[in-house]
Amino acid sequence: MKNRKDSINNTIGYRLILCLMFFLSLTNPSMAKSALIDGLTYTVMDSVKQTVCVTANCHYVTEKNIIIPEKVQLDGIEYTVTTVGHFGQCDKIVSVVIPPSVDSIGNTAFLYCQNLKSIEIPSSVTSIGAEAFHSCYKLTSIEIPSSVTSIGNAAFMFCINLTTVNIPDSLKEISSSLFRHCANLRSVTIPSSVTSIGDFAFSQCSRLASVDFLSSSSLISIGKSVFVECDSLASLNIPNSVKSIGATTFQSCTSLTSVVLPDSIDVIPTRLFHSCENLQSVNIPKNVSKIENEAFQRCHELSPFVIPESVENIGLYSFSGVDTIIYGGSYYTGSPWGARHLIRGSYFEDNFWYGDETKKRIAAYVGPKSVVVVPDDVEIIGEKVFKGTHTVIYNGKSSNSPWGAKRHIMGTVIDGDFVYEDETKETLVGYIGTDSSVIIPDNVKNIGYGSFPTCDWVKTVSIPSSVKSIDYHAFWYCSGLSFIDIPDSVISIGSEAFGYCTNLSKVYIPASVTDMGYNVFVGCTSMVEHQDSVGLRDGQIFENAIYCQAEEQPSGWDRDWNPDSCKVVWNSTCFVTNNENLLSSHQSSKVIILGLKNTIVIENASEDVLVFDMNGQLIMSYPNVQQQIRIPIKSGTYIVKVGDVKRIVIVT
Numbered sequence: 001m002k003n004r005k006d007s008i009n010n011t012i013g014y015r016l017i018l019c020l021m022f023f024l025s026l027t028n029p030s031m032a033k034s035a036l037i038d039g040l041t042y043t044v045m046d047s048v049k050q051t052v053c054v055t056a057n058c059h060y061v062t063e064k065n066i067i068i069p070e071k072v073q074l075d076g077i078e079y080t081v082t083t084v085g086h087f088g089q090c091d092k093i094v095s096v097v098i099p100p101s102v103d104s105i106g107n108t109a110f111l112y113c114q115n116l117k118s119i120e121i122p123s124s125v126t127s128i129g130a131e132a133f134h135s136c137y138k139l140t141s142i143e144i145p146s147s148v149t150s151i152g153n154a155a156f157m158f159c160i161n162l163t164t165v166n167i168p169d170s171l172k173e174i175s176s177s178l179f180r181h182c183a184n185l186r187s188v189t190i191p192s193s194v195t196s197i198g199d200f201a202f203s204q205c206s207r208l209a210s211v212d213f214l215s216s217s218s219l220i221s222i223g224k225s226v227f228v229e230c231d232s233l234a235s236l237n238i239p240n241s242v243k244s245i246g247a248t249t250f251q252s253c254t255s256l257t258s259v260v261l262p263d264s265i266d267v268i269p270t271r272l273f274h275s276c277e278n279l280q281s282v283n284i285p286k287n288v289s290k291i292e293n294e295a296f297q298r299c300h301e302l303s304p305f306v307i308p309e310s311v312e313n314i315g316l317y318s319f320s321g322v323d324t325i326i327y328g329g330s331y332y333t334g335s336p337w338g339a340r341h342l343i344r345g346s347y348f349e350d351n352f353w354y355g356d357e358t359k360k361r362i363a364a365y366v367g368p369k370s371v372v373v374v375p376d377d378v379e380i381i382g383e384k385v386f387k388g389t390h391t392v393i394y395n396g397k398s399s400n401s402p403w404g405a406k407r408h409i410m411g412t413v414i415d416g417d418f419v420y421e422d423e424t425k426e427t428l429v430g431y432i433g434t435d436s437s438v439i440i441p442d443n444v445k446n447i448g449y450g451s452f453p454t455c456d457w458v459k460t461v462s463i464p465s466s467v468k469s470i471d472y473h474a475f476w477y478c479s480g481l482s483f484i485d486i487p488d489s490v491i492s493i494g495s496e497a498f499g500y501c502t503n504l505s506k507v508y509i510p511a512s513v514t515d516m517g518y519n520v521f522v523g524c525t526s527m528v529e530h531q532d533s534v535g536l537r538d539g540q541i542f543e544n545a546i547y548c549q550a551e552e553q554p555s556g557w558d559r560d561w562n563p564d565s566c567k568v569v570w571n572s573t574c575f576v577t578n579n580e581n582l583l584s585s586h587q588s589s590k591v592i593i594l595g596l597k598n599t600i601v602i603e604n605a606s607e608d609v610l611v612f613d614m615n616g617q618l619i620m621s622y623p624n625v626q627q628q629i630r631i632p633i634k635s636g637t638y639i640v641k642v643g644d645v646k647r648i649v650i651v652t
Contacts, residue, residue, distance in 0.1 A: 035074050036060060042072050045083060053106070055085035061092055070099035084109050091115055100124045105132050107152060114138065123147045128155055130175075137161060140184075146170045153177055153198070160184060169193045174201050176223065183207060192216040199223035199246065206231045213239045224248055224269075231255055238262050247271055247292075254278060257301075261285055268295045270315070277301065284308050291318050297338065303387065304343070304353070304364040323384065326353055326364055341383075355380075365389070370454055371432045372405070373414070390453040391430055393419055407450050421448060431455060436480070442466050447474045449494070456480045465489045470497050472517065472650060479503055488512045495595070495650060499523055509548045518594050521546065591642050595649035600631040600640060607643035614639065 034043040039060040042052045054068055066087075072079050080101050087093065088111035096110070100122040107129035110116055116136045121128075123145040130152030133139060139159050144151075146168040154177040156162060162182045167174065169191035176198035179185055187210035188202070195218050202208060203225050209232040213219065217239035224246030227233060234255050238245070240262040247270040250256060258281040259273075265285055270292040273279055279299045284291075284307060293315035296302060303323035307314070311329055319325050320338025327336075328345055336342030343363045346353040351367025352375075354360070361380040365372065372386060374394035386392050387404035393412055402408030409429055413420045417433025418441065420426075427446040430453075431438065439462045440447070447470045452458060454477040461475070465487045472494035475481060479502045486493075488510035495517025498504060505526040592603040602609055602625065609629060611620035614637055622629060625642075633651055640649050 033074050035072075037072060039063065040066075040068070042074065042079065042081070043085075044074065044079065050077065050079045051082040052079040053083040053085045054081050056087040056090055056093075058087075058090040058092070061090050064092055064094040065097075066093055066095065067097045068099055068102070070101045086111075088112055095119065098122055098125070103127070105129055107131060108134070110136055112136075121145055121148075126150070128152060130154060131157070134158060141165065144168050151175055151178060154180065157181055167191055167194070172196075174198060176200055177203070180204060186210070188212070190214065190217065190219065192218055194219055196221045197223055197226055200225045200228070202226055202230060203228040204230075208233055211236055213237070215239075217241050220244070222246060222249060225251065227253060229253070235259065240264055245269060245272065248274065250276055252276070257281065259283075263287060266290070268292060270294060271297070273299055273302075275299075284311065286310055289313065291315060293317060294320070297321055301388075304366055305339075306353075306366065323387065324364060343382075371419075371430055373432065391450065393430060393432075407453065431458075436460070438462070440464055440467070445469075447471060449473055450476060452476075452478050454478070463487055463490075468492075470494060472496060473499065475501060477501070484508075486510060486513070491515065493517065493520055495519055496522055502526060507546045509546065591645045593640050593642065593645070593647045593649060595638075595651045597652050598632060598635060600633055600638070600649055600651060601628075602631070602640070602642060603628045605629065605642050610641040612639040612641070 034041055039056065039062055041055045041057060043055065045051045045053050052072060068081060070081060072081065081099060082101055082103055084098060084102055084105045086106065086108055088108050090113050093113050093116055095118045096116065097120045101124065102122060103124050104127045105125060109129060109132045111131050112135045114135065114137045117138045119142065121144065124147060125145060126147055126149050128148060128151045132152065132155045134154055135158040137160055140161050141164045144166055147170065148168055149170050151171065153175045157177050157180045160181065160183045163184050163186055165185065167188065167190065170193060171191065172193055172195050174194055174197045177200045178198065179202050180200050181204045183206050185205045185208050188208065189212045192214045201223065206229065208230045211233065219239055219241050220243055222242060222245045225248045226246065227250050228248060229252045231254050233253050235258045237260040242262045243264045245265060249272055251271050251274045253276050256276045256279050261283055263285045266287045266289055268284065268288055268291040271294045273282065273296050274294050275298045277298060277300050280301045286308060287310065289310055290313040291311055295315065295318045297317050298321040300321050305322055305325045307325060307327040307329065309329040314337050317338040322339045324341040324343065325336060325339045326343045326346055343353060346355065346363050347357050347359065349359065351365060352362050353364040355363055360378060362378055362385055363382050365385050369389045371391045371393065372389055374392060374396065376396050378396050379398060381398045381403045384404035386402065389405040391407040391409065392402055392405040393409045395410060395412065409419065412429060413423055413425065415425065417431060418428060419430030419432060421429050425443050427448045428440065428444045428451045429448040430451055434457065436457055436459045438458055442464045443466065444464060445466055445468050447467060449471045450473045452475050456477065456479045458478050459480045459482055461481065461484060463486060467487065467490055469492045470490060474494065474497045476496060477500045479500065481501045482503050483506055484504065485508050490510065490513055492515040493513060496519045498521050499519060500523035502523065502525050504524045591605055594601040600611065605625040605627065609622040609625045610618060611631065612618055620631065635651050638649050638651065640647050
């Protein structure tokens with residue numbers, strides 16, 4: 001760091017000498033003048049036009065707030081201040097007001113003014129020099145007038161607290177490294193006047209979440225590494241006017257999920273999306289003929305990825321780290337450019353890539369990942385076709401289950417938006433609709449496992465009085481669900497039935513519910529204990545709470561039923577509690593049996609522990625367990641017996 005500052009100091013001195021020599025060359029050297037007035041130095045630029053440049057030697061600057069005058073007197077002659085020169089490394093300066101006579105802010109003008117918080121730039125200014133505000137650490141915002149037509153390289157580089165900036169529509173070029181390392185810059189609008197963005201212009205802007213291009217954009221070129229390590233940038237729509245994009249432009253944008261590239265580009269350059277590990281969607285324009293080396297390397301979520309037949313040249317390791325790519329073109333080398341799987345010669349229809357026109361074999365799927373219905377005529381489904389998909393519904397012949405999906409349903413009946421276990425339509429096993437308000441049919445008796453998997457668009461659900469049970473994961477990750485009113489016909493609620501319904505703020509549980517699984521409301525962060533009181537349901541309001549009509553805790557409602565300390569109201573005593581109070585009030589001596597990830601946890605045990613498979617075969621035994629035991633075990637369903645207590649446990 002010291003060497004860097006020494007270098008800067010030497011550079012500053014050198015530049016100041018050059019500046020003075022330049023000014024002297026403009027006029028008769030013998031007539032050149034300069035004067036120190038109130039800590040600022042004024043140097044004559046043009047003796048005929050009577051203009052001066054203002055600079056500062058930090059040794060003479062005593063004021064924190066600098067107001068540059070419009071006019072100064074030198075040897076009895078009045079001069080106009082038209083240029084702001086070097087104020088670099090003046091740590092004392094907090095604010096600067098520039099007069100309307102100034103038309104240019106020179107190179108390194110306020111370089112390393114680390115305490116500069118505000119500056120007023122008048123509409124007379126037409127140019128801002130290179131590194132003009134470089135490393136002004138405390139500068140949080142700046143208003144650039146529309147009169148400015150040029151800004152030099154790295155003018156705002158390392159302005160680490162700059163949060164907002166306007167780019168005027170008078171600017172044609174965003175210069176190289178202009179906002180590089182502006183770590184707190186949140187959003188940028190690129191005006192239609194800009195035709196080029198220079199190298200590294202926004203690189204390392206780690207909180208930059210939004211980049212908007214105006215619809216009338218005339219942008220032609222985007223340089224290399226422009227958005228490197230913009231970790232908060234989630235999506236980008238590049239205007240069709242753009243004809244070239246530089247290498248590594250989006251490298252290491254770890255939050256980037258989707259990008260729309262313009263049809264006008266013909267090359268995907270080297271490392272364009274390298275290490276964009278969450279990238280899920282990007283188009284390859286129809287004119288692209290070449291994908292250069294490592295372009296999509298380590299884009300793990302970009303699978304399957306379709307390469308158009310127009311592509312004739314694919315570089316080394318272009319898709320290293322991508323699971324599956326689909327390519328029907330003629331170019332082929334390597335195996336397959338770093339990707340794990342290559343699918344060739346496929347037929348595309350309704351988000352499915354088939355082996356050929358017979359549509360008997362599915363090679364890949366590129367549609368929505370919530371619930372997928374596979375045509376019954378399909379006979380073969382390839383490996384990991386539905387990787388990342390929650391639920392696949394298929395009544396055909398293939399036995400490869402579940403081909404990468406989290407859940408697989410066979411032998412089902414589909415009626416409208418609902419999927420049933422069989423023709424009786426009594427057990428609901430899936431919802432494939434798009435409505436935000438769902439009314440479950442009256443014939444349903446059981447809302448089965450994962451019936452509404454990650455249906456985050458669902459806000460309300462009407463449960464009919466015919467329903468007797470709500471199974472494990474029934475509403476898992478329905479983050480849009482805000483309220484659920486369970487009818488008094490329901491007897492049991494399965495484990496994690498409402499897990500991670502983050503918008504769920506109130507729940508009514510009738511007295512009919514006598515059996516509840518573990519972690520029923522895990523992750524329901526909206527039901528937090530922050531209100532003074534909670535009203536009863538009948539004729540009264542209960543907010544951010546679970547209202548349980550039962551006078552005693554339902555069986556199976558174990559220690560982890562409510563790990564986020566949701567507010568609870570009991571009908572009998574109407575008290576508010578959290579999980580610790582619940583434990584001590586209701587089950588201090590009760591045996592607790594939990595199924596967790598690859599583990600069975602048993603607490604308050606004082607007898608032999610036996611573990612059976614679902615066929616009744618004994619697979620594990622632990623004699624005379626005292627208090628607690630954790631049993632490592634693979635995922636599945638088991639019967640656990642502790643003394644006289646017997647429980648079915650699901651291990652994830």
